[in-house]
Amino acid sequence: MAGEEVSHDGLVSVDRARLWTLPDTVPKLVGAAVSVDTARWCAGWADGLITVNAPRETLVRIVDAYRDSGGRGPVNLQVHLSWAPDEDEAAHIAHDQWRSNVFAPPVCWDLETAEHFDAVSEHVTARQVAQVVNVSADPGRHAAWLQEYAELGFEGIYLHHVGQELDRFIDVFGAKVLPQLAEGPR
Known part of the structure; x- marks a missing residue:
């Protein structure tokens, strides 16, 4: 990482690699974890951690x-x-766009094609999707969810609107959600 020559033989083989143009600031390495074991492993080498929303108990662990x-x-x-x-439109968007993402590992990791995702998600309900996607028409409810995540110890929260219409989302969250968070807890 400091311009030294590196060789490695493993899953990926590297023979005498060297980074010749070093950045002024070394980029941070952030570990991604969706399990407790992976979070522990990341603690040993990562400059930070990122995960995705899950039940509160899982996030705390x-x-x-x-x-x-x-x-x-x-x-x-x-x-x-x-x-x-x-509310109906928010639920419809989540179900339409995210119903194939409700499955826990290993199912979600082992599906190979879009057709496989469509087949396994054929009977997924909007209620099931709402367990993995925060669904609401109320900007205040979204702000409360985000505040709850911050209170769990998350320093950075990245918003992923699962819908395709992003302009309205950005306008509403910029005007009505983020200002509530800037005010702090109520």
Whole structure:
């Protein structure tokens, strides 16, 4: 990483590689974890951690595992959400766009084609999707969810609107959600 010559023989083989043009600031290496074991492992080498929204208990265990194992860098969260002007539309968007993403490992890791995802998600309900996507037409509810994540210890929260209409989402969250977070807890 400091311009030295590196060779490695393993899953990826590297023969006398060298980075000739070094950046002024070495980029941070952020580990991605969706399990407690991976969070612990990342604590040993990563400059920070990122995970995706999951049930509160799971998120607490992941953050605690990283911190208890020596992880000192920032802990970040990608939040899947669906917003629309009314509840039915927000639920429809989430179900249409994210129903194939409700399955736990190893199912979600082992599907090979879009057709496989369509087949396994054929009977997924909107209620099942709402367990993995924050779905609401209420900007205040979204702000409350985001505040709850921050209170779990997440320093960075990345918003992933699962819908395709991003202009309205950006406008509403910029005007009505983010200002509530800037005010702090109520």
